[in-house]
Amino acid sequence: MVDGILVPAKAALVKKIPLARSPIEDSLFWPFIANGQYNCKSGYRFLKELEAGTVENSQPDLDRQLWKSIWSLEVPNKYKNMMWRACRNSLPTKLNLTQKTIIDNSTCDRCCSHIEDALHALWGCSGLDDVWDGERWCFRTRERFADFKELCRWIMEHGNSLELFAVQVWHIWHQRNQLRLQQPCCLTKDLKHDAQARWDEIRAINPLPNQVRPEQKPKWIAPPPNTYKINYDGAVSDKENKAGVGVVIRDHNGEVIASLIQQLDQAFQLMEVVAIAACRAVEFGNELGAGCAIVEGDSEVIVKALRNKDNGLTSFAPLINDVSLFSTLFSELSYSHIRRNGNKVAHSLARLALITPDCTVWMEDVPFRTLHFVQADLVAL
Numbered sequence: 463m464v465d466g467i468l469v470p471a472k473a474a475l476v477k478k479i480p481l482a483r484s485p486i487e488d489s490l491f492w493p494f495i496a497n498g499q500y501n502c503k504s505g506y507r508f509l510k511e512l513e514a515g516t517v518e519n520s521q522p523d524l525d526r527q528l529w530k531s532i533w534s535l536e537v538p539n540k541y542k543n544m545m546w547r548a549c550r551n552s553l554p555t556k557l558n559l560t561q562k563t564i565i566d567n568s569t570c571d572r573c574c575s576h577i578e579d580a581l582h583a584l585w586g587c588s589g590l591d592d593v594w595d596g597e598r599w600c601f602r603t604r605e606r607f608a609d610f611k612e613l614c615r616w617i618m619e620h621g622n623s624l625e626l627f628a629v630q631v632w633h634i635w636h637q638r639n640q641l642r643l644q645q646p647c648c649l650t651k652d653l654k655h656d657a658q659a660r661w662d663e664i665r666a667i668n669p670l671p672n673q674v675r676p677e678q679k680p681k682w683i684a685p686p687p688n689t690y691k692i693n694y695d696g697a698v699s700d701k702e703n704k705a706g707v708g709v710v711i712r713d714h715n716g717e718v719i720a721s722l723i724q725q726l727d728q729a730f731q732l733m734e735v736v737a738i739a740a741c742r743a744v745e746f747g748n749e750l751g752a753g754c755a756i757v758e759g760d761s762e763v764i765v766k767a768l769r770n771k772d773n774g775l776t777s778f779a780p781l782i783n784d785v786s787l788f789s790t791l792f793s794e795l796s797y798s799h800i801r802r803n804g805n806k807v808a809h810s811l812a813r814l815a816l817i818t819p820d821c822t823v824w825m826e827d828v829p830f831r832t833l834h835f836v837q838a839d840l841v842a843l
């Protein structure tokens with residue numbers, strides 16, 4: 463639990479709200495600790511290992527290209543998300559669950575003879591021969607891949623349709639889960655047909671769902687290697703007498719390290735809320751061990767105030783002073799201004815905070831309604 467991430471708010475502007483698990487979070491599993499429950503220590507260790515390059519990012523350029531290709535796929539978000547999770551080995555396959563000691567048998571339920579990792583569950587299992595039948599996938603019998611990510615790269619490099627592949631993969635995983643839960647689902651022999659039908663539907667839609675038009679592309683810029691960018695924003699609802707703050711931390715590949723929302727039980731002045739959000743951003747970054755960071759918001763007034771440090775009698779001056787105190791905990795910290803168009807992820811989080819009473823943190827993820835802004839930023843990199 464990342465409780466204790468509080469705005470230090472001298473003025474106690476922020477009510478102390480313990481971190482709560484949202485319904486969305488209930489399906490999340492922090493894969494770097496045995497019980498799957500996030501804690502600060504494991505988050506810090508993860509960031510350090512990531513910085514040292516010992517966490518799966520040993521091929522950053524290749525990975526960046528692959529993530530970009532995945533997030534650019536012209537299919538609905540759930541398919542992209544599925545592909546991303548499979549490539550990151552973050553699906554709850556039986557092998558992953560066994561390694562986390564949640565279950566003790568990693569054998570595939572479909573063929574009952576191999577260990578079920580992502581590559582096997584979605585591609586290699588003999589129980590899927592009917593699904594991957596046909597000329598398009600004929601390389602399945604001759605090419606060998608180390609993992610799912612390598613398979614995706616191969617498909618990309620050989621000009622095969624990664625989009626149809628993504629749709630089929632989603633249908634396979636969905637049916638696999640339904641079978642495990644003993645829920646109604648289609649027969650395996652019908653999976654190929656069902657996926658193809660869905661694919662035809664997607665293709666028939668124009669414009670494609672979630673497609674970002676070029677003129678709307680955000681201008682978010684990734685930080686340099688070994689630096690994290692922390693975007694923040696605030697929102698106010700006078701009608702509901704509430705305010706909300708949103709923070710997202712991303713690395714040099716544009717990948718989300720963590721995101722946060724917090725509702726405030728009062729409609730402060732917008733500048734005050736943005737200052738609280740900036741404060742939260744710095745504190746959250748420190749909490750997750752981001753030693754070198756760029757803190758970025760879309761209010762010029764607040765960014766100037768953060769840089770100036772002396773803000774006289776402004777209503778947000780005490781909050782800015784709190785940020786200064788936290789800034790000493792970083793090895794390097796700078797403040798950046800971005801136009802609102804490049805701060806859409808944080809803005810979306812702040813808006814969500816207005817309607818979400820619990821302070822919530824997502825590790826390596828953002829809430830579903832914010833996901834397409836993250837994807838748009840990645841595509842624009």
Ligand SMILES: [Zn+2]
Pocket residue numbers: 570571572573574575576582587588589
């Ligand atoms: Zn199998």
